[in-house]
Amino acid sequence: MPQDMPPTGGYGAVQYKRNLPARGFRPSVYLGIMGAIMSYGFYKFGQSTRERNELAREKMWARIYLTPALQAEEDRDQVRRYLADKAREKDLLGTETKVYHSDRFVRPTFAVTPEKELK
Amino acid sequence: MASRQPRFNQQNLIDTTPLPEEIPKVKELGATSAPLLSASYFIGARCKAYNDDYMMCKTDANGRGELECLKEGRKVTRCAASVIDDINKHCLAEFRGHWQCLENYNHQLWNCRSAERKLNKCVFDNLKLEKTIPDTPKGETPVHLKKHMIFARNV
Numbered sequence: 001m002p003q004d005m006p007p008t009g010g011y012g013a014v015q016y017k018r019n020l021p022a023r024g025f026r027p028s029v030y031l032g033i034m035g036a037i038m039s040y041g042f043y044k045f046g047q048s049t050r051e052r053n054e055l056a057r058e059k060m061w062a063r064i065y066l067t068p069a070l071q072a073e074e075d076r077d078q079v080r081r082y083l084a085d086k087a088r089e090k091d092l093l094g095t096e097t098k099v100y101h102s103d104r105f106v107r108p109t110f111a112v113t114p115e116k117e118l119k
Numbered sequence: 120m121a122s123r124q125p126r127f128n129q130q131n132l133i134d135t136t137p138l139p140e141e142i143p144k145v146k147e148l149g150a151t152s153a154p155l156l157s158a159s160y161f162i163g164a165r166c167k168a169y170n171d172d173y174m175m176c177k178t179d180a181n182g183r184g185e186l187e188c189l190k191e192g193r194k195v196t197r198c199a200a201s202v203i204d205d206i207n208k209h210c211l212a213e214f215r216g217h218w219q220c221l222e223n224y225n226h227q228l229w230n231c232r233s234a235e236r237k238l239n240k241c242v243f244d245n246l247k248l249e250k251t252i253p254d255t256p257k258g259e260t261p262v263h264l265k266k267h268m269i270f271a272r273n274v
Contacts, residue, residue, distance in 0.1 A: 048269045054262035055229050055270070058252050062228070065163030066155055068170040069199040071177075072192030073147050075185045076138070082185075084136035104182030117130040 078107060085112075145193045148200055156226055157218040157235075158203055160250040161242055166198035202248070209245035213238040228263070229271040235263065 024030075082105070089097055100106055138144070148155070155162075163170070173191040177184035206214050217234040224230035242248050255261050267273055 044269075051262060051265075051269050054252075054255065054259075057254065058228055058262055061163070061252055062156055062159040065159045065167075065170065068166075068173045068195045069148060069155075069162065072173060072188075072195045075192055076145075076147075076189065076196075078185050079189060080136065080138045081134050083139060084134050087136070102182075105185040111134070117132065 078105070081108075081111075088112075142189060143193060145196050146200065148196060148203065150203055153218040153221045153226065154203070154214070156228070157214060157221055157238065158206055160252075161206065161246070161248040162199045162202045164248040164250070165202050165246075166195065169194045169198045202246075205246050206242060210238060210241035213241045227271075229268060232263065232268070232271065239263075 085108070086096065150158070169191070173188060173195045176188040176191045180187045213234070217231055217238045220231035220234045221228070228235065239250050250263060252261050252263065260266075262268075
């Protein structure tokens with residue numbers, strides 16, 4: 001009995017690879033696209049941060065320019081109350097009293113309420 | 120046990136005693152926050168010297184600025200009032216347009232650029248006061264003159 005031999009021309013190729021189609025682009029293309037999107041996002045983020053800083057600067061300077069006017073009004077009101085308080089004390093006690101051992105203007109922490117509404 | 124009886128009442132109990140006669144009177148600004156914000160850069164442009172003088176007086180007064188800087192304070196108030204008066208005289212419609220926009224947009228300057236452009240132009244033409252933001256980076260368009268804005272509606 002002759003030996004069993006391969007068929008002439010050899011065996012056909014054994015299919016050991018999966019036969020699935022590779023969809024889409026090369027991975028490096030996707031990496032590139034992601035990089036582009038990220039760069040654009042970071043660029044916009046940087047631009048908006050700068051614009052936000054400038055908007056904050058604008059707001060800050062608007063307040064800086066207004067501060068003296070508002071402070072002057074408040075100070076005048078405080079001085080008015082302070083002088084009125086002093087005049088009342090003088091009326092009541094007959095002497096000028098000094099509460100603090102200091103020349104500085106101290107904003108009072110409490111107010112004496114009049115018994116009836118002042119007009 | 121407190122020796123003083125608490126006093127309750129429903130009135131606004133504020134001290135209404137006016138300033139003594141020897142201190143000159145000055146009419147307060149009387150403007151609310153939106154008109155003040157709208158006019159702030161013009162107040163800054165005209166009154167910078169008075170403002171700086173007043174703030175320096177307060178710094179140098181060593182804690183007695185409230186009593187000693189009344190004169191500088193009056194100058195500051197008069198100058199700011201003059202700016203608001205002038206804007207009211209020459210640019211009333213634009214001014215109202217801008218500060219009412221600020222009221223509607225939560226006092227965000229960047230949401231009212233179109234009204235602001237009109238106001239700035241009118242104020243510059245009539246009063247020669249220009250809005251400039253100090254310390255803006257060099258070579259960049261100031262944020263209030265930008266054509267395209269990222270955060271606001273581009274109107």
